Amino acid sequence: MPRTRHLQEERLFDFYMAERTGEPTSPPVAEHLADCEPCGRRYAELAAFMDMLRREGDAEADAVFGADRLHAQQQQIARRVALLGRPARIISFPGRMVRRTINASTSRTAPRWIAAAAAAGLFIGVALGASYQFGVGGSPLRGGRAFLVPDAASARASRVTAMPARSGGPADVGADDDFLWDLEIALDRPRTRELRAFEELTPHVREIVDRR
Amino acid sequence: MNGDLRTAREGEVAGDVGVGPLDPASAVVQPGPSARRAVAPLSEDSRLAVEIRSLVNRGDMDEARERFSGLVEMHQRRASRIAYQYLRDAADADEAVQDAFVKVFSHISAYREAWPFEVWFTRILINGCLDRRKARSRRDRWIVGGEITSADEAAASAAGPASDPEHRLLARERCARIAAAIDRLDGRQRTVFMLCHYGDCTAREVSVMTGLNESTVRVHLFRAARKLRHLLGVKP
Numbered sequence: 001m002p003r004t005r006h007l008q009e010e011r012l013f014d015f016y017m018a019e020r021t022g023e024p025t026s027p028p029v030a031e032h033l034a035d036c037e038p039c040g041r042r043y044a045e046l047a048a049f050m051d052m053l054r055r056e057g058d059a060e061a062d063a064v065f066g067a068d069r070l071h072a073q074q075q076q077i078a079r080r081v082a083l084l085g086r087p088a089r090i091i092s093f094p095g096r097m098v099r100r101t102i103n104a105s106t107s108r109t110a111p112r113w114i115a116a117a118a119a120a121g122l123f124i125g126v127a128l129g130a131s132y133q134f135g136v137g138g139s140p141l142r143g144g145r146a147f148l149v150p151d152a153a154s155a156r157a158s159r160v161t162a163m164p165a166r167s168g169g170p171a172d173v174g175a176d177d178d179f180l181w182d183l184e185i186a187l188d189r190p191r192t193r194e195l196r197a198f199e200e201l202t203p204h205v206r207e208i209v210d211r212r
Numbered sequence: 213m214n215g216d217l218r219t220a221r222e223g224e225v226a227g228d229v230g231v232g233p234l235d236p237a238s239a240v241v242q243p244g245p246s247a248r249r250a251v252a253p254l255s256e257d258s259r260l261a262v263e264i265r266s267l268v269n270r271g272d273m274d275e276a277r278e279r280f281s282g283l284v285e286m287h288q289r290r291a292s293r294i295a296y297q298y299l300r301d302a303a304d305a306d307e308a309v310q311d312a313f314v315k316v317f318s319h320i321s322a323y324r325e326a327w328p329f330e331v332w333f334t335r336i337l338i339n340g341c342l343d344r345r346k347a348r349s350r351r352d353r354w355i356v357g358g359e360i361t362s363a364d365e366a367a368a369s370a371a372g373p374a375s376d377p378e379h380r381l382l383a384r385e386r387c388a389r390i391a392a393a394i395d396r397l398d399g400r401q402r403t404v405f406m407l408c409h410y411g412d413c414t415a416r417e418v419s420v421m422t423g424l425n426e427s428t429v430r431v432h433l434f435r436a437a438r439k440l441r442h443l444l445g446v447k448p
Contacts, residue, residue, distance in 0.1 A: 013434045021414045049441060050409070053390060057410055060387050061293040064302045070288055073306055077284050077313045081277055084318055 007032055007039045009046075016047050180205040254325055257286050261329040265320045276320075284313055287330065291337055294411045298341040299348075300391055308344055312337040327420055334411055335421045338403065393443035401436035404429050 011029055018025045033040050065073075184204060254262065260283050267276035291312065295305035315336055316323075323332055394402060400422070407413045407421060408429075415433065419426040 009438065010434050013437055014430060017408065017415065017430075017433065021408075021412065023414055046437075049444075050437065053440065054409055056387055056390055057297055058293060061296040061410075062289075064296055064305075065289065065292040069306070070292065073292070073310060074281065074284055074288060077310050078277070078281055080310065080314045081280060081317045084314070085273070 006036060007042075009042075012039070012043050012046055015043070016050060020050075177205060177209070255328055255330070257283060258325055258329040260286075261320065261323050261332075262325050264317075265323055268320050277317075280317055283316075283329075287333060290411065291333070294334070294337060294406060295341055297394070297406055297410045298338070299344055300395075304344055304348070305341075308337065308340045312340050315340070328417070331413075331417050331420050334407065334413065334417075338407070338421065389444060390440075393440050396443060397436050397439060398432075400424070401432045401439070404432040405436040405440075408433055 007029060011026075015025055015029045015033070017023075033043050184199075184206070260279060264276050264279050264283065267273075267279065288309070291309045292305060295308040295312075296302065299305045299308060312333065316333055323329065394405070397405060403422065404418055404424075407418045408415065413421070415426050415429045418424070418429045418433075422429065424432070
């Protein structure tokens with residue numbers, strides 16, 4: 001007589017899991033599977049699918065974790081376990097480097113001499129540089145002194161700027177002429193070539209004097 | 213994906229590192245110190261764990277470490293399979309397994325022989341894997357993937373070095389499909405499925421590990437299998 005009721009999917013799955021993990025299986029279900037062909041086929045399909053999942057997963061994981069990798073992992077665990085409970089170790093990176101440098105040198109005082117020589121060289125260099133600036137370019141102190149005690153050129157310049165406020169006498173005009181002559185002579189020097197264009201646009205004192 | 217095991221019974225699994233003594237009554241849903249204890253004879257690994265615990269308590273650390281290497285050897289392959297299926301990355305799985313073993317040794321005093329060592333250890337391992345998955349999901353928000361992962365390489369090499377490229381390609385695709393389908397499972401379903409299917413745990417053991425009722429574990433397992441069959445195109 002054909003069976004009218006088949007096993008539910010859930011019962012099939014429970015049966016599969018019990019069979020796989022070695023737990024006691026349900027005798028009625030086992031009996032039904034033995035007798036009922038459709039349920040037996042369904043169970044076979046389910047078991048094949050689950051076995052395929054398991055086989056694929058295990059093969060994949062075993063390909064990653066081969067014997068060598070497991071051995072290395074075991075050693076790493078042993079190392080980490082051995083370090084448990086021990087006080088933290090200070091990393092000796094800078095200390096070791098300094099010690100190596102000192103050991104490599106024959107005398108312990110050599111680095112000090114090097115440092116002293118470097119400092120002396122630096123000091124001499126700075127002193128020479130400062131004296132060179134004093135000698136060539138002039139220093140702010142000298143500039144200040146020039147400002148306080150003006151030399152001839154600056155005295156002339158101050159006179160030129162003050163000229164409109166003064167009453168023009170013949171002596172002043174002569175001094176101005178001297179000053180402008182000096183300027184023209186200065187413009188003729190090779191260092192002031194850049195100012196030639198301005199100089200050509202400017203009327204010369206000598207031309208004005210000649211006209212007089 | 214949430215914290216699977218941790219949401220099952222917060223007080224038991226979450227909060228600490230997940231290595232506290234298991235409550236033997238959790239499987240029969242009668243928590244409390246007065247609950248009955250399992251009287252089954254100790255398995256080899258549990259006996260070894262008890263010996264290590266007593267050695268550590270006596271202060272004989274060298275001997276304890278020596279014995280512990282045997283325990284590592286016993287569970288290493290299974291732990292690596294579980295961690296790899298969970299994390300799908302060889303380096304991550306390797307670190308997770310190492311961390312779990314180190315954690316076991318440092319908390320061996322908390323081990324109680326009422327339940328198998330395997331159950332205790334697996335719970336620690338799974339908690340570590342869940343932490344790593346969470347950390348990775350946070351990290352992946354900022355990093356664009358795309359490179360070939362160790363899972364792809366493993367899938368290719370799982371087909372065997374002598375197999376032809378077509379076979380390797382098919383194996384890789386098959387593994388990728390299975391992994392993607394498992395990844396689409398609900399958090400608890402995935403955990404239960406992993407533990408039962410790849411960790412060789414019974415529903416009762418998974419119940420102890422997760423704090424879920426045993427019948428709930430069976431339901432999750434069945435639903436996970438049904439969903440996987442659907443996702444992988446197998447007619448139920």
